[in-house]
Each structure stands twice: as C-alpha cells, then as structure tokens.
Amino acid sequence: MPDTLLQPETDLRTEHFDVLIVGAGISGIGGAYHLTTQRPGTSFVVLESQHSFGGTWLTHKYPGIRSDSDLYTFGYRFKPWVGPPIAAASEILRYMGEVIEENGLSPHIRYNHLIHSAAWDSAAKLWTLLATDTATGERRRFTTNFLWMCQGYYRHAEGYTPEWPGMQDYKGRILHPQTWPEDLDYTGQRVLVIGSGATAATVVPAMAGKAAHVTMLQRSPTWFRIGRNGIDIADQLRELKVDESWVHEIVRRKILFEQAKFTARSFSEPDKVAAELLHEVKRIVGPDYDVGTHFTPRYRPWHQRLAYVPDGDLFQAVADGKASVVTDEVERFTEKGVLTKSGQELEADIIVTATGFHLNVLGDIAFTIDGKPLDFHETVTYRGMMFTGMPNLVWVFGYFRASWTLRADLVADFVCRLLAEMKERGARQVEVALRPEDHNMPLLPWIDPQNFNPGYLMRGMHLLPRRGDKPEWQHNQDYWSEKDQFPGIDLKDSAFVYSR
Missing domain, CATH: 3.50.50.60 (FAD/NAD(P)-binding domain)
Known part of the structure; x- marks a missing residue:
C-alpha cells in the first residue's frame, strides 16, 4: 500500500x-x-x-x-x-x-x-x-x-481474457486491445485475433496491411452493418454552403430516425434484416465464400451490439486474402499458437484477445x-x-x-x-x-x-x-x-x- x-x-x-x-x-x-x-x-x-x-x-x-x-x-x-x-x-x-x-x-x-x-x-x-x-x-x-x-x-486498467489451458506454453506474445503497447511492430508477423466483436472488426483490417496474415478466430459470428464512411446529405448540404450547425442537426435527425426504424425492424422482421445485412457481406467476399458459417450469427440482429463497418474494410481484407476467418473454439494454447476444438492448429507470432472487458x-x-x-x-x-x-x-x-x-x-x-x-x-x-x-x-x-x-x-x-x-x-x-x-x-x- x-x-x-x-x-x-x-x-x-x-x-x-x-x-x-x-x-x-x-x-x-x-x-x-x-x-x-x-x-x-x-x-x-x-x-x-x-x-x-x-x-x-x-x-x-x-x-x-x-x-x-x-x-x-x-x-x-x-x-x-x-x-x-x-x-x-x-x-x-x-x-x-x-x-x-x-x-x-x-x-x-x-x-x-x-x-x-x-x-x-x-x-x-x-x-x-x-x-x-x-x-x-x-x-x-x-x-x-x-x-x-x-x-x-x-x-x-485491464480487459477480459478467459483463462485457456496452455497459455503459459505459448512462446509468442499475448495482447489485449485495452493494454496495447504503443511501440509494437507487427510488420511481417502472423497475427491471430480471438473474438468477433467491434474491436476485432477494427483490429483485423487495421493490422492486415502490415502483418504477414491476420486470422480472426471466433466462437460464433457477429452482426455488422456495412456502409460508406460518408453521408450523402451532409456532402450535399456542404456543397450548398449550409451552416455547419444546420448540417449537424439535419444529419443527426436523419440518422436517429433511420436508426430507430432499423432497430424496430430488427424486432418486427428479423429475417428480412438479416438477409439485407448478409447481402452486403456477400457482395464483398463473393458468392463462393462460406457466409453461412463465418458471418451468419445464431441470434437476431441487435440482440447484441451491431457495429458499423465503414466501407466494409473487414470483409475487404478477407476478400483480398490478407485476413481469414476461422469459426471454432479454443481447445488450448500450444507453443506455436492455438489448437481449436476441431483439431486445427493456428500458428501465430502474436495473439490478440479481443474478448471483451x-x-x-x-x-x-x-x-x-x-x-x-x-x-x-x-x-x-x-x-x-x-x-x-x-x-x-x-x-x-x-x-x-x-x-x-x-x-x-x-x-x-x-x-x-x-x-x-x-x-x-x-x-x-x-x-x-x-x-x-x-x-x-x-x-x-x-x-x-x-x-x-x-x-x-x-x-x-x-x-x-x-x-x-x-x-x-x-x-x-x-x-x-x-x-x-x-x-x-x-x-x-x-x-x-x-x-x-
């Protein structure tokens, strides 16, 4: 003390x-x-x-x-x-x-x-x-x-990381996003990100450009909403030289209205909303990708937080081959990475536990x-x-x-x-x-x-x-x-x- x-x-x-x-x-x-x-x-x-x-x-x-x-x-x-x-x-x-x-x-x-x-x-x-x-x-x-x-x-001060068997055997580096070292150089490294929420969806595409490869290991998929990182009406109002306070209020009201409508639909017609979200994913990763396994959650949209993926960057990293998704559970850690319950060993130099807080x-x-x-x-x-x-x-x-x-x-x-x-x-x-x-x-x-x-x-x-x-x-x-x-x-x- x-x-x-x-x-x-x-x-x-x-x-x-x-x-x-x-x-x-x-x-x-x-x-x-x-x-x-x-x-x-x-x-x-x-x-x-x-x-x-x-x-x-x-x-x-x-x-x-x-x-x-x-x-x-x-x-x-x-x-x-x-x-x-x-x-x-x-x-x-x-x-x-x-x-x-x-x-x-x-x-x-x-x-x-x-x-x-x-x-x-x-x-x-x-x-x-x-x-x-x-x-x-x-x-x-x-x-x-x-x-x-x-x-x-x-x-x-600390994030939530489950205690998996064999973590002490792993020879690489284990990181939680909440305590990320600012001087970490992951250039050319094999990275394994455990988790599928908003943090994982951010980390994976951000690291994919420099890392040798990034694998996202998820127990189950998460719902994401894809869209352009821009708002048409905001751009149009600015072209018309509308005062920024007006732009802010108009766009704010528009977004709030659309969010409320979308949330209500996720309860009243969850299957339609799910189909719309998956359509956007398929449009990026392609018709041959196993969207059913890797990007179709077990729960209805908005049963958990639904994060926005700007310009679909997570899915674009997968489509470009810079990142991949494995849907499985951790059996234990090994010296080289993680052994999944299906028996696959995922080797990695760095393991990121994007597992919550x-x-x-x-x-x-x-x-x-x-x-x-x-x-x-x-x-x-x-x-x-x-x-x-x-x-x-x-x-x-x-x-x-x-x-x-x-x-x-x-x-x-x-x-x-x-x-x-x-x-x-x-x-x-x-x-x-x-x-x-x-x-x-x-x-x-x-x-x-x-x-x-x-x-x-x-x-x-x-x-x-x-x-x-x-x-x-x-x-x-x-x-x-x-x-x-x-x-x-x-x-x-x-x-x-x-x-x-």
Whole structure:
C-alpha cells in the first residue's frame, strides 16, 4: 500500500464543490459544459484518474481504433461534427479538446486523481470523496453536495481474457486491445485475433496491411452493418454552403430516425434484416465464400451490439486474402499458437484477445451510505440514472443500440433541472424511493437478457441494480421515446423525496 494511503485523514485539506463529476470522458466533459451553460455560478470539479481527457479514446491504443457509431450522434448536440461519420480516436480527442477549450472547462478538471472512496453523510447532507493524485502521490479530500458519475461502465486498467489451458506454453506474445503497447511492430508477423466483436472488426483490417496474415478466430459470428464512411446529405448540404450547425442537426435527425426504424425492424422482421445485412457481406467476399458459417450469427440482429463497418474494410481484407476467418473454439494454447476444438492448429507470432472487458460498477469506488457499505445490486434504478437509497447522485449509463452521448446529453439536462428544483425548494437532499403503488412491483435484472445479452453484462448482472416493470423504474434503451420523456419527468412526483 502506498504511504499516501496511510496518511491520517485529519491532515488532509478539504475542497468543497456544489457538484463533483467523476470522469473526463465523453459524459463528464458534456456534463461540465451543460453545468456552465444551464447552471452558471455552480461550483464544480471534474476528477479524472487518467493523465488527460477522453476516457476510452485516450486509453485504447490498438491499431485502427475508431468509433463504432456515427459521430453526428456520438458527438454532442451543441457542437457540430464536420468529419466523416466513423472517426478515429485521434479525431474524437481533437473534437473533445475543442469543447474544453472553447468553453473554458480546463480549470475545472483535475487529472491523475484516482478516487478510492465516496461516503454519504445524511446529517451533513454531503458526499466526501478521498482520492490520490497519482502524479504527486498526495492524498486529497473533496466534499460535494451532488455527485455526478460519468466514469463509464468498464475497467480501463485491464480487459477480459478467459483463462485457456496452455497459455503459459505459448512462446509468442499475448495482447489485449485495452493494454496495447504503443511501440509494437507487427510488420511481417502472423497475427491471430480471438473474438468477433467491434474491436476485432477494427483490429483485423487495421493490422492486415502490415502483418504477414491476420486470422480472426471466433466462437460464433457477429452482426455488422456495412456502409460508406460518408453521408450523402451532409456532402450535399456542404456543397450548398449550409451552416455547419444546420448540417449537424439535419444529419443527426436523419440518422436517429433511420436508426430507430432499423432497430424496430430488427424486432418486427428479423429475417428480412438479416438477409439485407448478409447481402452486403456477400457482395464483398463473393458468392463462393462460406457466409453461412463465418458471418451468419445464431441470434437476431441487435440482440447484441451491431457495429458499423465503414466501407466494409473487414470483409475487404478477407476478400483480398490478407485476413481469414476461422469459426471454432479454443481447445488450448500450444507453443506455436492455438489448437481449436476441431483439431486445427493456428500458428501465430502474436495473439490478440479481443474478448471483451470487465464491467466497472461505479468506478470501482468504495461507496458507503451513513457508514454502511453500499450493495449496489440491492438498489432499484430510476430510469437507469438514479437509485433507491443513494441520495444526491446521478449515474450516466448510455444506450446499447444508439450513441452513448445521446443519453449523456439527456441526463445532463435532467441533472440541471433537478439542481434547479432543489434550489427552488431549499432542499439539500434528494433521492428516489418506491411509491406506495410500487411496492408490489416485480424486481427484475438490470436488463432483460432476451432483449440484449452481451457477455460483459451477463458476467456482471449480479453487480448491477435491479429494475421494475414500470417505465420509470428501468433503463429502456430507447432514445426515440426518452428524448420526449426526459424533458417531461415530473420532479414533483412522489418518487422524488426531498429534504432540507
């Protein structure tokens, strides 16, 4: 344990803020912007554990890292996106940096601040957070009236890699995309990528140009949507010299409408949607390729996240012979690579385990409520952002089937409204509680696995809060309805309990 963690708490200087935001990723920077514009005069600080802003886009260094949803909707509603819809991490970081600079947010952000604990005191009506400045080793204490959790939903320090037999026998290098070494030279190397999700679909074509060959080993295929990395109407509007703010809003609305329509079709006519997606794959890989085995998932489209493959680059790498796909399971690792359950040995110099991540619940911070450790799973969620028994706290958890930032913006509007309501009432505390009419309501897992069931959620469902069977007591994953519902949330409803 570092010496700083042994420093007596009585020696710590305390800084107080009206609002404390955890995380300087896409949600935290957006939250900071909305506070400055909607609640001017509010004192706030953003605590970020990394050395800079960006979250995912800062910590992930693997080849080709890019968004898997369009930047017109992943970008903020208040700042036009002017590049291609699918963008590299560097472009997203530049965009976020402009938001920080243009709105004077830098003075509010503290980097290298790793939060260890968060304690709510009902008598003082305050959260107290203990953190370490990892750049100096100093211990810091902060108090705040309101805690805004924007830390994301997975652990950045390490990804999820299954423990396969024989991994210690392998003589090559095993990498997880989350901890990619920046100096890795894979020129002329044989690369095996285990996994078939959005990360694998990015890594494979990005490495295929330099590597001797890239093989994607998947237990089962994933659905992908193929399209040009450009939007016709955006190009046309720019040719007409339309203001970028108009272009952004028009294209944003068009994309949202089409996404909602496509998602609805994936439920109402999944076979037609599947046929359309596979048609695009066949168009690139050719009629003789075994699309049935390698690119036809066992589940309907959108049962798991459906990533966008710009210009079909993954499938083009396969068609060009630079990459190949093996659909099988890992039996064990060998000295030279991986032996599959069908008996095939896949030799590789580098093995990339694009096998997912660990769910991070509330930033891996030790929470206590009046001295009692928090059991997050025992709480019930209010619209996926507030939780019973957790006063003065809102958590940003975005959408699975749409861009994360869409919900981050909606939640930010809600937080600003809630802060205004508290001020008007003279209330120092607000929490959500089940109403009398809710007490016989069935309590269910955070999300229905028949609706959406990626591995990281299934592995971590026991850590997440429960939901009810009423709209207000669940995270419904539908931006098209929530964009109208959120502004209409009645802050005087008895589900909100205020106290002075």
